[in-house]
Amino acid sequence: MKRGLFQSTAVTLIFWLCMSALTLLPVWWMFLVSVKSRADLFGKPSFLVDTAKMTWANYAEVLSNPSFQKYMINSLIIATSNAVLVSVLALLAAYAMSRFRLVGRDNIFFWVLTNRMAPPAVFLLPLFLMFTAVKIGDWSLFDSRIGLILLYCVFNLPFAFWLLQGIVDAIPKELDEAAYVDGASTFTVLRTVIFPLARPGLAVTGILTWVFAWNEYLFASTLTSVEARTITTGLAEFVTVTGTNWGQLAAVAMLTLAPAALVLALVQRHIVAGLTFGAVKG
Amino acid sequence: MSRVTLAGVGKSYGALTVLKPLDLDIADGEFVVLLGPSGCGKSTTMRMIAGLEEITTGTLRFDDRDVTVLHPRDRNVAMVFQSYALYPHMTVAENIGYPLKIAKVAKEERAKQVDAAAKKVDLTPYLARYPRDLSGGQRQRVALARALVRSPGVFLLDEPLSNLDAKLRVAMRAEIKHLQRTLGVTMIYVTHDQIEAMTLADRVVLLNDGQIQQVGTPDEIYDDPQNIFVAGFIGSPPMNFVQGQASGGRFDGPGVSSLACPGSGALTLGFRAEDTRISDQGQFSGRVFEVEPTGESTYVVLDMGGQRANLRCDKKFRPALGSELRFDVGAGQCLFFDTTTGNRVR
Secondary structure: HHHHHHHHHHHHHHHHHHHHHHHHHHHHHHHHHOOOOHHOOOOOOOOOOOOOOOOOOOHHHHOOOHHHHHHHHHHHHHHHHHHHHOOOOOOOOHHHHOOOOOOOOHHHHHHHHHHHOOHHHHHHHOOOOOOOHHHEEEEOOOOOOOHHHHHHHHHHHHHHHHHHHHHOOOOOOOHHHHHHHHHOHHHHHHHHHHEEEOHHHHHHHHHHHHHHHHHHOOHHHHOOOOOOOOOHHHHHHHHHHEEHHHHHHHHHHHHHHHHHHHHHHHHHHHHHHHOOOOOOOO | OOOOOEEEEEEEEEEEEEEEEEEEEOOOOOOEEEEEOOOOOHHHHHHHHOOOOOEEEEEEEEOOEEEOOOOOEEEEEEEOOOOOOOOOOHHHHHHHHHHHOOOOOHHHHHHHHHHHHHHHOOOOOOOOOHHHHHHHHHHHHHHHHHOOOOOHHHHHHHEEEEEEHHHHHHHHHHHHHHHHHHHEEEEEEEOOOOOHHHHHHHHHEEEEEOOOEEEEOOOHHOOOEEEEEHHHHHHOOOOOOEEEEEEEEEEOOOOOEEEEEHHHHHHHEEOOOEEEEEEOOOOEEEEEEEEEEEEEEEEEEEEOOOEEEEEEEOOOOOOOOEEEEEEEEEEOOOOEEOOOOOOOOE
């Protein structure tokens, strides 16, 4: 019995070690490239870090590059604003759908979800035309952070709405009613009862939508040119007609990966809790 | 405290009427219990009083104030829910103080009032705990304290004891009654448990099929039911019924012959188990179907021509199964109902 248990544990361990290696190998390889000089890059490949030749020059160069700094700031602003806006709007929508008798409630829910099913590339051309057409004085929706924030909201809202709908549904309606009888307005109920109880779900929604906006490439590369370019589109700038600066490209990739990885590592426990919230009646 | 007046208050969902227009006047400081089986409309009535359900017809007044269309927050009512509806992310103190916080009562004053409310229901040692750390009875007391803390005009309690075990239910029942008497508050209490209704109420409102069947003191409801539903719903075991025919002021039915009665035609005789006396010369008879000792007494279930009747007998009484038993019913304890309409015939 004990031997069987040991074998089973060993097999599981080996399986997950292999899976981890498979997942992390590209990241490790990217790190190796980012700490090599241009000359060493084309030397004999190795999976180990040669500490004697290791260099942080690629990172130093990228971090001191004003364009990179701008892209990083743009990405942070766009991803964070998108996450906040989507979470707030989705919570309000989920609350309304959960608590009020809306005509065609189920159809609305299905329609919202189907919006997320079409491939985003389908909308690229109309969106480009729309973005270039919307102008207020000198300001244009094209190449603006606001444009991207709003666009990401459109694509993230159905998912966030779907996620939060289940979470709000799992909060007993009697709590709202008790709060109303206690003297609360609808806004107070949202602020003091629904929001605190939906926090795990809101955290998940915020994080996942933040990661989506942070990683997005297609729209960011098409609907921005200079001012609102994000870090993911900035990566492409290292591929030039004279060649590819692999070291700096890898360094930027590592720096792009770091915030998302850090956020996910810190909150992975909440993600699991948030995704399973309401799945089992307490 | 408030006087509550329901004038023609009814509830419909489209073409479906769930509560027929009802009139009810609840006096200031009165303890009224809305009693009835599941789906009779008692919770809907309470939710309409609280403002959680829209009133389709009629008007609702608290004293002289028309509150028919007011939002729950503007009605000055407090409600204890069946599930207690405690805010799980707040401590006991925060739960009790929530209505005061909403009303923007200063922090120090709030703390004082929370302490006072907690003291009334013996919750002082638990103020820092969360609802998940409390027993069912303690949670129920938190819900009561949250209702008490605002000194509302009307207290509404929706089956507050139904989630407690039998022993705790009896204890909490006494506490609620004592609290209501001490504070002199107007309390409306919903239950399907007739024992709760009888022990707590100043007046019982018995509902069925979305309409009031009878309003009266527990004694009136028990001793003087207006129809066969009230007679059968109140009492444990329920009232015995024997269907028969009456003519010339005499009632005949299975196991009963020539019993003096009012009215004529198809009548149903009703009598309670405790009003019966075993007697060899008794006017009633039946065969012993089953014997049920309960410790304090013995219930004998008789078969009276296919209709069952319970007799409460001495605790040592053990008749043989299948034997014939004769008994009498106390003078004035036989009630008659019209078999067709179910209404009392006097």
